[in-house]
Amino acid sequence: MSIRPQQTLVFIVIITLLATWISLPSSVLNIGGFKDDVYAHQGLDLQGGLQVLLEANPPAGQDVDSETMNGTRDTIERRVNGLGVSEPLIQTRGDDQIIVELPGVEDPEQAVRVVQQTALLEIVDPAGTSVQPGQTVITSLGGPADLAAAGATPDATPIADGTPGVSPVAVGATPVAADASPAATPGTPVAEVIPSPSATPEGPVLTTIIRGSEISDAYVTTNQIGAPVVGFELSDEAADRFFDFTSSHIGSQMAIVVDKVVISAPVINGAISNQGIIEGPTAQGVQDLVVQLRSGSLEVPLSVVSSRTVGPTLGQESLDRSLIAGIVGLTIVAIFMIIYYRLPGLLSVVALLIYTALTFALFKLIPVTLTLAGIAGFILSIGMAVDANVLIFARLKEELRIGRSLRNGIEAGFNHAWPSIRDSNISTMITCAILYWFGNFSGASIITGFALTLFIGVAVSMFTAIIVTRTFLRLLINAQVAQDPSLFGVETRFGDAGTAD
Known part of the structure; x- marks a missing residue:
């Protein structure tokens, strides 16, 4: 029995709400004291x-x-x-x-x-x-x-x-x-x-x-x-x-x-x-x-x-700069995706926001100690998340240009992009595992922090790219607003629904 996109959307909405609630400060909506011990763990370079x-x-x-x-x-x-x-x-x-x-x-x-x-x-x-x-x-x-x-x-x-x-x-x-x-x-x-x-x-x-x-x-x-x-x-x-x-x-x-x-x-x-x-x-x-x-x-x-x-002032300054760098990076990526990929790019930005909430919630739950190196790993994983969307959308545009229907083009785009996404992300995760082992072996916690944040980020990016973005696109198949080829960055009209793969 296949799962409908609407059912998947409900699941995505629920985990997104939970992740957002956890990501918020512990003093906000602390129901039943659950968030008393759930907080962002900061390393020496952030809190002094x-x-x-x-x-x-x-x-x-x-x-x-x-x-x-x-x-x-x-x-x-x-x-x-x-x-x-x-x-x-x-x-x-x-x-x-x-x-x-x-x-x-x-x-x-x-x-x-x-x-x-x-x-x-x-x-x-x-x-x-x-x-x-x-x-x-x-x-x-x-x-x-x-x-x-x-x-x-x-x-x-x-x-x-x-x-x-x-x-x-x-x-x-x-x-x-x-x-x-x-x-x-x-x-x-x-x-x-x-x-x-x-x-x-x-x-x-x-x-x-x-x-x-x-x-x-x-x-x-x-x-x-x-x-x-x-x-x-x-x-x-x-x-x-x-x-x-x-x-x-x-x-x-x-x-x-x-x-x-x-x-x-x-x-x-x-x-x-x-x-x-x-x-x-x-x-x-x-x-x-x-x-x-x-x-x-x-x-x-x-x-x-x-x-x-190390004074807390220096740590707070480093944290502020890191947050600014993350916000600037996300904004630039969002603008690029929307300009180049149009409607799919907009959906990927929403998926990227969900990715950010999920990842930060995991950082607080595991917990992961956030250092400057760990934040660098997190920002790098954002690039990995965008990279997966780029592969999918580039393939989708190619499928639509050869006259496939929107439904078949979406499925073909994901199916053909998946092997590249899988292999590149698994390679990165293997590298993270090696770095994590090396950091534990040598006692270099700064390396383990970077490896752990990057590993978690890459794992979550695979979920948001393959599940979240794909669900959003499937929900647009029958929407009237999505029938305009220019919203997908192509000029040719979509093929009929019966076009074969």
Whole structure:
């Protein structure tokens, strides 16, 4: 059973209305809050933000290869996602550098600290030795001299820079050391300790009981008085080991060490198993610590080579210019199509407007991060959409000039133009897929953005050219106004309806 053009038109009208509704700003006709999370995602060059260039600073004896840099990039990406930054760009450059772009970030210093910091969290057994917050120690994982190497191993887990004194507190009714140590009390001021690899501590080697990498989950929660704290869960093996240790050392000290510096030394009041909380950090410190505990450690220490802030004014200017370029391009194309192809050209302009609404709606739904390169891909896809119409209309004019009827000329024009449209668009889409793969492989998000917008645009252009424009022309077959050959750019009269293909 064939589908009539009128039925296809109803379908086109419905999806066009939906696409137009989605393309409108989120505050316009936001029915049921559907559009709350549907918006145009802008990259750094459009909305401003932070760009940081990081360089690997490996300790002596460690080699930095592509696998190490890719792993470090992935860890940074997890941290950035934890910061809630949308549309970040993280890519390697050369053999030892990583570019991080964070659009819309409000606190550049905090973002750099969370991204760059590579620290080692340990819970250690002082073995009867009295330790105090701020004291530099040597643990079974090494001393300050080994700090960089420890930070480059998978066992190292980052923690927020400058975190105040913290201590594990059991969840529920499990007794812990919080009541026995002033350092464990929320709100107690503790001097900010910056670990120094040049420190030369003296004393025994303290045994590491728990490493940061053995924390299976971390999250923001509150303590009994409602203050924000870091909740954590230990892996099964670590939980058994921690329970054995705390149950056999009740009344003794344990120390929480970050980068070989003691930041809290509570007394154990009872056994602790697989869950606990870390008290002490500020609200922002709690957020930073959770992000870093979840994301894992960097595989190699990083230093900041450069850091710059891109202002939103520059981003808005780029966006305005891009919009002007798009409007000018569409207008010039519309004028050309109408002058050269007359009535079919006018219909193609309507189809082009539908194409624009559909494509932009898809950009918001997928979502696609719009950068200047992505907008360039979108504008290029407009040219691909017009190219398909040019092939169809040029063939239609040839069919009408040899005396075919309007009905047969339309069908023949589409049928003969379709192979060229199909092959050229599929070739472009294959190229887009290759570019997208290459961009993901190399970390060049600017390439993936261009490839994705062009791919979507070409796919939608095939729909508008073959379905939308063809439906419009079919609906004109019996219209009296469409019987004038000059409206199709030809001088010969149309053949009778019985003309064969």
